[in-house]
Amino acid sequence: MFDLKWIRDNPTAFDAGRERRGLPPLSAQVLDLDQRRRAAQTRFQEAQAKRNDLSRQIGQVKAKGGDASAVMAEVAALKDGIAAAEAEDQSLGAELDALLASQPNLPADDVPDGPDESFNRVERTVGNVRNFAFKPKQHFELGEALQSPTGSLMDFEGAAKLSGARFVVLKGALARLERALALFMLDIHTTESGYTEVAPPFLVRSEALYGTGQLPKFEEDLFKTEQGFYLIPTSEVPLTNLAADTIIDEDKLPWRFTALTPCFRSEAGAAGKDTRGMIRQHQFMKVELVSIAHPDHSEAEHQRMTASSEKVLQKLGLPYRVITLSTGDMGFAAQKTYDIEVWLPGQGAYREISSCSNCGEFQARRMKARCRKPGEKGTRFVHTLNGSGVAVGRALIAVMENYQQEDGSIEIPEALRPYMHGREKITRE
The missing domain is CATH 1.10.287.40 (Serine-tRNA synthetase, tRNA binding domain)
Known part of the structure; x- marks a missing residue:
């Protein structure tokens, strides 16, 4: 707004x-x-x-x-x-x-101009891409080949029977690995980066989606219940709206929240894209980061949030790069966005695993979220920021592809082994 x-x-x-x-x-x-x-x-x-x-x-x-x-x-x-x-x-x-x-936010001055992703600017590349002695497989090839007595550990056919396309059933060690990744991320963000963990509702009213900018423009991307609630497309929605219709004392800022939730998206504009595997699904798990910041400090908070997301990939030993999105590739509410792209050897490409955006006062105006100095009457709109910290399913994909072995097994990164009861490798069960 x-x-x-x-x-x-x-x-x-x-x-x-x-x-x-x-x-x-x-x-x-x-x-x-x-x-x-x-x-x-x-x-x-x-x-x-x-x-x-x-x-x-x-x-x-x-x-x-x-x-x-x-x-x-x-x-x-x-x-x-x-x-x-x-x-x-x-x-x-x-x-x-x-x-x-219905109008998008205006871009910050230092955002690169351009109509699409080809104009994005690479800021830094971190980590070394592994040199495989064999042709690396994609995650769905690995996951479907990992068998247990109950079938594949990554079961797309079983999910299709239950729900249709763009769903998956994870079993056994892969289900455990996904959970381990989520808990690992939450521990980093709460104990090392100072975020407060929140368990928010997964159903929200239309007012909350209006506040963060998904409504009215992007209703076709949402799942709506017969009772009028919407399934959250990201926990950015409930977390950011914790500041809605609120005047916050400036000395209490920033508010920093993190949450692990399922996310639900219709992927209305994704026909034909990433039809195989877990890259683009109707339901997925994500650890979200949200900051409600003083308007004078949001750029520093943006850098801090991006670094928090990067820390997850660094501890997992995953190579990645950070890019600044061009004006034509940014999201609706963002004035500046850093995407973190992880290297997927099965695809031979970097793919988005996190997107950290500074929305300035754009969402705050829609939500009527303000701050003021204690003892003063005048108020200012806060600045809101959100970022993936990170997408759990895509982190699972990245671990599987980067830590795959020639026999199809998956080595478990050392940082995750305490969450896997010390297990070092995923093999056929």
């Missing part, structure tokens, strides 16, 4: 920011609606003031025993005009709000 006063004062900058995202100018339409709405508000206020003045005159005339019928008729004649001006104000306000609510 945007500050109308800022758009009035900076229409050229508003349109320039949109142009960087590949969008057409909008300031003229916004300012026209705003001007018409303010004119309607002025007519409404002036008519109300006139009615109030005439009402006082009626009392004065009657107090003197005079005939107030002419003044009363004038008051009655104002009624329709007041109602019309009020209705126009509400209609134009709703139209303006709907227009602005």
Whole structure:
């Protein structure tokens, strides 16, 4: 959401920011609606003031025993005009709000310009890519070949019987490894990075999704229940909305939250993409990081959050790179995003495993989340940040592919062995 006063004062900058995202100018339409709405508000206020003045005159005339019928008729004649001006104000306000609510955040100055991912900027590459003495397999080839008495440890066919495409059933040691990864991440973020663990609801109201920007624009990507609740696409939604309709003392900031939750996405725009394996599913586990930050400190918080996500991959010994997304590749609510891409030897490519975004005050305006100095009346909108810390399923994929052995077994990284009861390798059961 945007500050109308800022758009009035900076229409050229508003349109320039949109142009960087590949969008057409909008300031003229916004300012026209705003001007018409303010004119309607002025007519409404002036008519109300006139009615109030005439009402006082009626009392004065009657107090003197005079005939107030002419003044009363004038008051009655104002009624329709007041109602019309009020209705126009509400209609134009709703139209303006709907227009602005469907517009993405403006990019930060240091975000690279470009229409798509090919313009993303690599910031750093960390770790050494393993030199395999054999042709490495993709995770689904490895997982399906790992058998147990109950079948494959990575069972897509069984999941399809239950739920259809883009689901998986993990069994035995792979199910345990996924759980180990999640607990490992939570321990890092809570004990080393200072995040507070939260167990949030997985069902939220539409207001929460509006606050973080998934609604109204991206409703087709969501799963909605018959009772009107939505399954969360990420725990960014409930965690960020903990600050909604709240004024926080500045000295209590930042708020830092982490949560392990399932995430549910329809993948409406992903037809034909990553149809094999666990890369893109309707349901997946993710450890999320959310910060509610002072507006003067959000850039430092963004760097800190990204480093927290990187720490997970460093401890797992997984090679990765950090990129800054271009203006054409950023998400709707972000003003700047760092993606962390892990190396997948089975694909011979880096793939996203974490996305850390600074949303500035964009979400806070939608949620009415503010801060103020203790003892002062004035408030400022907080800045909100969110990041994957990291996607558990994709971390499982990365561990399987990077730690695979020629016989199809999976070596377990040392950092995870305490969570696996000391187990060092996953083999056929």
